[in-house]
Amino acid sequence: MTKYSKQIFQIIEHSRDHMTAEEIFQQLRNIYPTVVRATVYNNLHRLWEAGSIRKVVLEGQPDRYDRMERHDHLICKQCGKLSDVTLTDLTQQLEAQLGMPILSYDLKMTYLCETCQAKQEAERNDV
Amino acid sequence: MTKYSKQIFQIIEHSRDHMTAEEIFQQLRNIYPTVVRATVYNNLHRLWEAGSIRKVVLEGQPDRYDRMERHDHLICKQCGKLSDVTLTDLTQQLEAQLGMPILSYDLKMTYLCETCQAKQEAERNDV
DNA sequence: TTCTATTTTTAGAATCATTCTAAAAATTCT
DNA sequence: AGAATTTTTAGAATGATTCTAAAAATAGAA
Numbered sequence: 038m039t040k041y042s043k044q045i046f047q048i049i050e051h052s053r054d055h056m057t058a059e060e061i062f063q064q065l066r067n068i069y070p071t072v073v074r075a076t077v078y079n080n081l082h083r084l085w086e087a088g089s090i091r092k093v094v095l096e097g098q099p100d101r102y103d104r105m106e107r108h109d110h111l112i113c114k115q116c117g118k119l120s121d122v123t124l125t126d127l128t129q130q131l132e133a134q135l136g137m138p139i140l141s142y143d144l145k146m147t148y149l150c151e152t153c154q155a156k157q158e159a160e161r162n163d164v
Numbered sequence: 165m166t167k168y169s170k171q172i173f174q175i176i177e178h179s180r181d182h183m184t185a186e187e188i189f190q191q192l193r194n195i196y197p198t199v200v201r202a203t204v205y206n207n208l209h210r211l212w213e214a215g216s217i218r219k220v221v222l223e224g225q226p227d228r229y230d231r232m233e234r235h236d237h238l239i240c241k242q243c244g245k246l247s248d249v250t251l252t253d254l255t256q257q258l259e260a261q262l263g264m265p266i267l268s269y270d271l272k273m274t275y276l277c278e279t280c281q282a283k284q285e286a287e288r289n290d291v
Numbered sequence: 292t293t294c295t296a297t298t299t300t301t302a303g304a305a306t307c308a309t310t311c312t313a314a315a316a317a318t319t320c321t
Numbered sequence: 322a323g324a325a326t327t328t329t330t331a332g333a334a335t336g337a338t339t340c341t342a343a344a345a346a347t348a349g350a351a
Contacts, residue, residue, distance in 0.1 A: 039318085039328065058308080073330055078309065080328090096221045097338095099308055114267050124261045127254075131273060134251045139273045140241050146258060146269040166299065166347085185337080200301055205338065207299090224309095226337055 042080045044068060049090050055101040055119050095119070109144040115153035122146075169207045171195060176217050182228040182246050222246070236271040242280035249273075 038046075048061055056064070062077045081102060084090045091103040093110065101119070108123045124144075132138055149157065165173075175188055183191070189204045208229060211217045218230040220237065228246070235250045251271075259265055276284065 041329085071330095075310085075331080076329055082310095083328095092223060094221055094223045096219060096227070100223070111262075111266075122262060124258065131251065135238075135249060135273075135275075137275065139238075139275045142271060142273040144269060144271050146262075147267045148262075148264065149267065168300085198301095202302080202339085203300055209339095210299095 039080075041065070041069070041072065041076055042084060045077065045080045046084055046089060049084075049102045050104050053121070055093055055103050057099040057101055059099065061102065093119070109146065112145055112147050113150035113153055114147045115149060115156075118150050118152075120150075166207075168192070168196070168199065168203055169211060172204065172207045173211055173216060176211075176229045177231050180248070182220055182230050184226040184228055186226065188229065220246070236273065239272055239274050240277035240280055241274045242276060242283075245277050245279075247277075 044065060045061060048064055049056065058074070058077050058081055061081070062072070062074050065072050065077060081090070081092075085092050085102075089105065091105055093101040093103050095101065095112065095117075098117070107126065108121045111120045111122055112118070127142060127144070128139065131142060171192060172188060175191055176183065185201075185204050185208055188208070189199070189201050192199050192204060208217070208219075212219050212229075216232065218232055220228040220230050222228065222239065222244075225244070234253065235248045238247045238249055239245070254269060254271070255266065258269060
């Protein structure tokens with residue numbers, strides 16, 4: 038692990054908001070002002086390959102990076118806000134239904150966040 | 165609905181293999197040889213926006229399009245093969261755990277397909 | 292039908308996240 | 322130290338997708 042990969046790993050582990058490569062790059066530049074974007078991409082790739090970080094792929098957005106710890110994702114259908122929830126592990130249940138083992142699963146749920154719910158409520162009253 | 169959107173919708177509904185925009189474009193050209201890529205993208209976007217088709221976003225691949233009918237996805241970790249499975253609807257269960265309603269969910273599971281399992285087995289015997 | 296408005300298609304340029312390339316620098320191994 | 326490997330760098334390249342502005346098609350109203 039180099040100073041860059043260590044730092045990038047730290048940034049991801051300690052951020053609760055699923056940063057993009059660009060955001061990580063910006064933050065890393067505060068510490069190492071000469072670092073280059075490719076270094077961030079290289080390290081993210083290596084960390085992900087090594088199974089040290091998760092990649093969260095959302096439509097129409099640059100990839101986001103996330104800590105490994107088991108958890109699921111909630112995405113607001115309106116504003117796209119991404120948040121974490123930890124539901125009970127479904128692995129057993131899924132394997133039982135499939136009748137075979139799985140390696141992992143990725144569960145994303147869409148909902149309407151409080152802010153967007155409030156907005157929608159307001160609109161309804163306006164009209 | 166225009167001839168193009170109708171046809172594109174048909175292609176997606178009748179294909180079991182989650183086609184990319186490019187693949188749909190190639191197939192559409194067999195019927196309408198002068199059609200242009202942008203038309204495929206435009207129509208895919210409209211169909212998706214209208215909730216008539218699903219978009220399957222996988223890492224490092226162009227987006228794939230899928231029929232709407234409720235089902236989940238299995239992805240081979242090795243070769244990337246994508247297949248459909250229909251497990252019991254988890255909505256109730258998820259909502260109960262979350263304590264709030266959700267709009268939809270997207271469940272992707274990774275596994276090792278038969279082919280890749282066989283390959284891995286063979287390698288193990290070779291070494 | 293004829294005029295007008297809206298939607299769709301087209302061609303090609305533009306975008307933008309990400310990957311690639313090849314050289315330089317840093318690190319590790321012997 | 323010297324050689325080999327890994328990482329970083331700068332910048333070009335890639336490639337899926339979106340955008341733009343004009344042309345064509347379609348739908349609606351008179």
